[in-house]
Amino acid sequence: MPSSRTPVVVGVGEVSERIGEPGYSRRSPVDLAADAARLALADAGVTASDVDTVACVPQFEISLPWATPLLGASDNLPRSVATRIGADPRRAVLETGGGQAPQHLVNEFAATIAAGGADVVLLAGSEAISTIGFYAGRDDRPDFAESPGGSLERRPSGLDGIVSMQHVAHGLSDTPSQYALIDNARRARRKMSRDEYASAIGYLFEPFTAVAAANPHAAAPVFRDAADLMTPTAANRPIADPYTRYVVARDKVNQGAAVLLMSVESARRLGVPEEKWVYLAGHADLRERMMAERADYDRSPAAERAAQHALELAGIASEQVSAFDLYSCFAAPVFIVADALEIAPDDPRGLTVTGGLPFFGGPGNNYTMHAIASTVVRMRAAPGTFGFVGANGGIMSKHSTGVYTTIPYEFQPSDSARIQTELDAIPAPDEAVTADGRAVVETYTVKHLRGGEREGIVLGRLDDSGRRFVARADAILDLLTDGDPVGESVTVRSTADGNVIA
Template sequence: EGGDRPAEDLGAGRPSSLPAEHAHGLFEPIVTYPLFESALRHARGLDEAQQRAQLGQLIAAMSAVAADNPYAWRRDVLSPEAALSEAGGNRIITWPYNKCMNAIAGVDMAAAVLLTTVGEARRQGIDPSRWVYLHGGAEANDVWYAAEREDFHRSPALAAAGAQALAQAGIGIEAIDRFDLYSCFPSAVTVACDSLGIAVDDPRGVTVTGGLTLFGGPGNNYSTHAIAEMVARLRAAGSGYGLVTANGGYLTKHAVGIYGMAPPAQPWADRDPDAAQAAVPLDRHPRLRDPVGTEAVHIEAHAVRYDREGPATGVVVCRLGDGQRCLAQAGGDSALLHRLAHEDCVGIAGEVTAGDPVNAFRFA
């Protein structure tokens, strides 16, 4: 219960999803990020067992970091098998993600980052051994509405932001000693790894906190915690570089920061904040069409929402014959839901039928 001051939009000033996206469930990250996961599986040519094994290994590795972090919300060490098991309340939320693969946002956490000049640090008497320098930074957005992206398994904006930040720092990705990649869901981590040119199982790791699914975080302010922990890790090591990524929306808004113990070769200078954005094509992508008729389509991404009883609703992103996209749901047919959950259905033909408020999907 607060005051009567009018709400103020501190964000981008526009909705994060289109009306059709909202109606079909894409306003919920627990739906949208599993859709990205289906596209990643297809792009990598994985079968279900391979996909699930990689998810289990990623969460297990992140849990080991969280277990050693006294600030982590969840400090259980999970084996890959435990991450994939539904025991102990670790049920499926949206296939293929168990509960432990979903961000923990309901936390009581706070973090702060203070920046100043070298001159001011000296005047304040701060020990130079504690100084951590910002070496590079960049930000860029992908196509704003998730359903209108050119594809769903990569991020041109994050790739561009990473390249610009590294260029400003004057180093290559091989010089980075530790990473914290925004980790609300596994697909966000995988897309970030691909964008930066590293493997998901890179020996340097993908998190210094334990990640959003285990360390937790107050929404996308998680990245403030990641920066704070990166500073602590760099101070403890006494040398090296760290890279932190941030994400807003549905893999929509991206930022990259590179931090190091040694002073930059060149002093921080004004940079073009739009340089990375200029490298992202925002004008050539399919548009979401709504309404539709009864039309032939092929699938480009798919996910299945679960309730406590099992598979409940399929969500499908489809390409129409005219090159535009549409969204649809599927429910009430256990065989259809099983196929959407467990098979790689990207590229498979189907049919959508207009509905109010959601379209219906069936396989051709």
């Protein structure tokens, strides 16, 4: 029997709406999160007055320091959600941004509950990017600004150690181009041609579209085969080689999700049926180095160890997992974690329970809250099985994992701190801010802009010092677009506008 302080997930909820469809009501991010929270409470059969802690995942426009909410936003998201549902928590937390945030919150507050620091914790998040984009600038736009008052623990943005101004200055200002560097390095390491790797991405994501097509909350519930996903068309334009629009995270969504955690003692006291209880059998939280400091661009030791350690804590192997949700903003994170878990991209169990970020939708930082909700539902439907959720923030920078099951598990602290120390001790290459001389290309991408322009970007190493550098590479666009540039010898020059490949 689990101890009285063992944390359990007892309620989950998801909501969504699409512009132009029946029932659309242009809900704000607060409305979507609150509606999902109501469903999570109803799922557990408890009232909002029982909640002592509300922790929210920030939407993009309030998690990025330079972003301005186009329709306004709450200045205390957790308190706004609490007010909507009739809760008066003693603690309100706005989490650090990043796709790891939902699973990190589960891991953190499971530990808090186990230690007696909370009894009933509501986690929620949402995005209304589709609605905000549609109404911004219109005369009939809604006003989403609100100030509920009350205390708030607002955590840092979490961009330290992720955003490199050196890389931004050379054109790596967007997420697709940075993930493309990882996928192109992986293609080269595996000695695959461009066509072979494009096919691999298509075949990876084809089953995801089938799951999304059956999910009522999916933003793009359409089945597409591998060829459709990777064939450039007017609707499926190239974004950053090797990606087309269909295989990158879809952020134009209106989606919200919530998860309710409580102690076994509280669950019994509040009368939550045991068939609703889902345990966190294993978990981990690890961080990767900055891009320029990674020993290999085609791997992520932090992602790999976070996945493995969660299973180690649960005492199971990947073969014993019945449902996976691997973070799928782009192909690289799925491939890398699947490799670490020794599961094939076409594993019949599937690699997503929602449809994935390109097809279900990527609601900002909150996607994994939906993955957790779907995993909990699956675990209840198949008692005694295990579900694995992997979450990723930044450029494969922050990793949080969880293993879920209806089998009673005492909460165990993870060994993430020790593992992080080991990861941090891995030697890191030095970076050359100004780069001159002969060099070798380590990875690359070509960005395709909406006007048809292309921008080439290379990460490489100088021959004489082995130091890393980033450079614009418009002079060798043909090689980057049609050739196989990884491993090629080039000349780099520093200029007033940054490093360039001659």
